[in-house]
Amino acid sequence: MKKMILCAGALLIGAVAMAQVGGGSLDGAAAAQASQEAALPGAPASANRGTTNQMGTSHKVLVQQAGTAQSVLTNQAGDRNQAFVAQTGLVGPGSGVENLAQVNQAGEKNQTTAFQQGDNNNVHVDQMGDENRSYSIQGVADQAEDNFLQVDQDGTKNKSVVQQTFDNSDAYVRQNGNDNRSDVNQNAGPNQTEGHFANVQQYDESNQVKINQMGAGARNGAYAWQQGENNKSQQIQTATDGQGGTGNLAGVIQGTTPTTFFVLNAASVASYNSLLGLDPSLTSGGFSGLSEKAVALQEQNGSGNSASISQYGATNAAGAGNFAEQFQEGDDNNAFMVQNAFGTTTNAGGNSAEQNQYGDRNEAAGYQNGRTHSALVNQGDAVTAGNDNIALTAQRGENNGVDIQQNGDSNVAHTVQHGKNNKILMTQSDGQSYSVNQNVGQFGANGGNQASIEQTGPGGTSVFGSLPAPAHARAYNRVVRHGVAAPGTPANLSIPNL
Numbered sequence: 001m002k003k004m005i006l007c008a009g010a011l012l013i014g015a016v017a018m019a020q021v022g023g024g025s026l027d028g029a030a031a032a033q034a035s036q037e038a039a040l041p042g043a044p045a046s047a048n049r050g051t052t053n054q055m056g057t058s059h060k061v062l063v064q065q066a067g068t069a070q071s072v073l074t075n076q077a078g079d080r081n082q083a084f085v086a087q088t089g090l091v092g093p094g095s096g097v098e099n100l101a102q103v104n105q106a107g108e109k110n111q112t113t114a115f116q117q118g119d120n121n122n123v124h125v126d127q128m129g130d131e132n133r134s135y136s137i138q139g140v141a142d143q144a145e146d147n148f149l150q151v152d153q154d155g156t157k158n159k160s161v162v163q164q165t166f167d168n169s170d171a172y173v174r175q176n177g178n179d180n181r182s183d184v185n186q187n188a189g190p191n192q193t194e195g196h197f198a199n200v201q202q203y204d205e206s207n208q209v210k211i212n213q214m215g216a217g218a219r220n221g222a223y224a225w226q227q228g229e230n231n232k233s234q235q236i237q238t239a240t241d242g243q244g245g246t247g248n249l250a251g252v253i254q255g256t257t258p259t260t261f262f263v264l265n266a267a268s269v270a271s272y273n274s275l276l277g278l279d280p281s282l283t284s285g286g287f288s289g290l291s292e293k294a295v296a297l298q299e300q301n302g303s304g305n306s307a308s309i310s311q312y313g314a315t316n317a318a319g320a321g322n323f324a325e326q327f328q329e330g331d332d333n334n335a336f337m338v339q340n341a342f343g344t345t346t347n348a349g350g351n352s353a354e355q356n357q358y359g360d361r362n363e364a365a366g367y368q369n370g371r372t373h374s375a376l377v378n379q380g381d382a383v384t385a386g387n388d389n390i391a392l393t394a395q396r397g398e399n400n401g402v403d404i405q406q407n408g409d410s411n412v413a414h415t416v417q418h419g420k421n422n423k424i425l426m427t428q429s430d431g432q433s434y435s436v437n438q439n440v441g442q443f444g445a446n447g448g449n450q451a452s453i454e455q456t457g458p459g460g461t462s463v464f465g466s467l468p469a470p471a472h473a474r475a476y477n478r479v480v481r482h483g484v485a486a487p488g489t490p491a492n493l494s495i496p497n498l
Helices: 266-278
Strands: 049-055 060-066 071-077 082-088 100-106 111-116 122-128 133-138 148-154 159-165 170-176 181-187 197-203 208-214 221-227 232-237 249-254 295-303 306-311 323-329 334-339 352-358 363-371 374-379 390-398 401-407 412-420 423-429 433-438 450-456
Touching (some): 060 071, 100 111, 111 122, 133 148, 159 170, 170 181, 181 197, 208 221, 232 249, 295 306, 306 323, 363 374, 390 401, 412 423
Parallel strands (some): 111 133, 122 148, 133 159, 249 306, 295 323, 306 334, 323 352, 374 401, 390 412, 401 423
16 A cells, blocks of 8 residues: 555644655645656657647647557647547556556646556646646556546636546645636445545635545545635545445645644544643634635545544634534544634634534544634434544634534543633433533633533433534535435536547
8 A cells, every 4th residue: 555654644733744645745746747758769669659739729639549658748728629638458468557648738628538547557637727627537447556646727617527446546636726626536446445545725715626435445535625715625435335444534624725734643643632631722823714604524434534624714704604514424433623723712703513423432523713603513313322432622712602412321522612602512311421611721701601411311312403504505515424425527527529
């Protein structure tokens, strides 16, 4: 396995460098390999090589190569150009290996389709301009593993779709501009292998990313960074063999450059040292990254998985809060979430966080800083009780609310609130324990806080029900237990008919 060098080394606080993974670094400085084409005079003994340069508008190029160690470079400058590159392995048992494809397009409304079969292949697509489309497929039919792909798009309203099958493939996507869409599908079938890696970075506003990793479901990594307002991220890691995956990692950062937080793994560094001893005040003030109306959704099926969401906001505008939801089904999972860490109590409000865990020995940790935040933690329910789970929540500011629901045996809940007019509701069934601290070792304004704790036998329920998502979150695909619609191809993405 070449990739899961993450573990505790991926703890990002301040400007800690990220671990090297899959030929590049987690901060997006991936080695954009591709391009090796050369060899014309006399032609080489074995490999195919080719370069195409087109200047102007409405050009088309179709390149098809069959064999091993092939290389193709396509350069197009202008608008409405189309490039289709297919590298397959139909000429021998070892074919379809170590092929390289690079496409560079400058202009508007250009389209690229790259198709590779086999192992150790590499695709790099670079598009500059608006309304460009990129569609990349690695591993259709035949065996396909250890492939690498990178897509760079600069401009607005660009779309990228990536599809990789079999195991141990890497996908990097970087989009700079507004209204961009990225869809990454990594499926380890049909041999149910493991170990995909996806890294998507989007800079500016109203961007969307969907990462779907399926198969045996083990040791996959999905990461998304989004800087700006009104961004949306969805990550799904699930198994198709009915046994669930183990050791998957999913991370989202919204509202800042990828230099702060993440905390994957070693159970998210013991839930970031148990939320820094239940507050002191989670890395304190001095930072105010911008994020409004952001939505982050994560679903993991299996055991030993970790999920992390970090959202940063700097507004008190009505209806501008961020929404984050984590769903984990299985045992020994970890969910970590922070909203507006590194900020003061006045510069963010209206965020909502929901953490749902079904199984045993899970841990959910959440921190919110600011005002009018809401947090809901569900561990087990009347249908599926969960045992030996831990819930950790900390809130700092005003008019915040937290609701913790635990069903099962030997669960533990710890919650801390600093500020004023905050509320805690906790419902536990079957032999639980808890600690509630409001303004203990306090800082800032205080008073008017409330706490309601109910410990019962089987069937304890919360009067809160489920957390209401803001309107901009409801319009997006939310995680639904026992079934999430797989991310689809972004609308209006067409494959060139050459």
